[in-house]
Amino acid sequence: MQFLRWVRPVIAPAILLCLFAGPASAQIPDLRLGRVPTLAPLVKEVTPAVVNISVEGKVRQDNPLYQDPLFREFFDVPKQVEKQISATGSGVIVDAQRGYVMTANHVVEHVTSVQIRTKDGRKFAARLVGRDPGTDIALLQIRDPADLKAIALGDSDALEVGDFVIAVGNPFGLGQTVTSGLVSALGRTGLGKQGYEDFIQTDAAINPGNSGGALINLRGELVGINTAIISPGGGNIGIGFAVPIxxxxxxxxxxxxxxxxxxxxxxxxxxDLDVPVNGHVQGARVADVSAGSPAERAGLRKGDIIVKANDMPVRSATQVRNLIGLTPVGQRVRLTFERDRALGNATVEVAPAAEERARVRTSG
Incomplete structure (x- = not known):
């Protein structure tokens, strides 16, 4: 996947950003009323919830002088130097009262200060609440929020290939731009960047500058946060990816x-199931169960085929790993599995990862 590009915030003057937002009231006009189909009402509804993010930060880079043996011998040359950067990206207001703005982690990973600009031109200082590199999601909070508009969160599990979606963003720093397309595929993995992958693939145009923006369904609901493209030349070729909401x-x-x-x-x-098992073409095979683990105590065994997780059909092993990895420690996951052509159920409590690794080392 050598052409995968994470639509990163660009370090001045280039811009990597994306926008998206919206409630669920706007509809396409009815043709029977003699009106031309348009997404304009939907766009007007959702775009106020999309914001521009300006980031100031610092990155450490290899010092070119350190590569010169003469400089290393006679001068105190540091191996790395710190560089001040400016970058821009997009975000989506998901809670107007508390001022929460969702964006992509890679937009703010080097942040020291951040400013948010709304569609109507107002500027707000913001703080970083937290970020998660594993999913490429980060959360900002606007200081002293006032008269903000949030977007309603949809259900990305209800998406189907062929659903219409729109993306709003700031490609190449041109300003707020709306594109449309289809959900091209679901559950994309193996892109080789993030640890927890379950991407929505879309042909709605996503370009450098769209990171942290949103993917919206025709109900005006946020269904994804745009994050990456496949691009041999750096621009859109109709293959973009969003983190499911x-x-x-x-x-x-x-x-x-x-x-x-x-x-x-x-x-x-x-x-993953490489061949159908007892009529199952999708699911996840349990390859190993650690002795004394929560899974063993719940009754899971090697060879079980997990067909549902929290009552949702299982497509792949990645889907189950993502669910477990994002379930808070101490909460439980319901797994339905097939063993010897009979279905069984297991409710498993999620243990802290460090504790589980220590237990595995102890038990060998």
Whole structure:
């Protein structure tokens, strides 16, 4: 996937950003009334919830002088130097009262200060609540929020391939731009960047400058946070990716509560089904169960085929890993599995990852 590009915030003068937002009241006009179909009412409804994010930060870079042996010998040359950067990106207001703005982690990963500008031109100082590199989601909070408009969160699990979506953003720093397209695929993984992948793929144009923006359905609901594109030349070729809002919402809840995401484990390793098993073409095979783990105590065994997780059909091993990894420690996950052509159920409590790793080392 050598052409994968994370639509990063660009370091001045280039811009990497994205926008998105909106409630659910706008509709396409009815053709029977003699009106031309348009998304204009929907766009007017959602765009006030999309904001521009300006970031000041510092990054450490390799010092070119350090590569010269003469300089290293006669001068005190540091191996790395610190560089001040400016970058821009997009965000989505998801809670107007508390001033919460969701964006992409890579937009704010080097932040020392951040400013948010709304569609009507107002500027607000903001603070970083927390960020999660594993899902590329971050949460900001506007200081002294006033007269903000939030977007309603949709249900990304209800998306289907072929659903219409729109994206709003600031590609190449041109200003707020709206594009439309379809959900091209669901559950995309293996892009090789983030640790918890379950991307929505869309052909709605996403370009550098769209990061942290939103993917919206035709109900005006936020269904994804735009994050990456595949692009041989740096521009849109119709293959873009967004983090599903259901995943982003779980991250946001933990960031609000803890300022970070606390990963948990239940003590199993999983594999995709490479061939159908007892009529199942989708699911996750339990490849191993750690002795003494929560999974073993709940009754799971090697070879079980997990077909549902929290009552949702399981497509892949990645889906189950994502669910467990984003479930707060101490909460439980309901797994339905098939063993010897019979269905069984297990309710497993998620244990702290560090505790689980220590237990595995102890048990060998």
């Amino acid at each position: 259901n995943m982003a919402r779980r991250v946001m809840e933990q960031l609000v509560q803890n300022g970070r995401v606390e990963r948990g484990r239940i003590g199993i390793s999983l594999q």
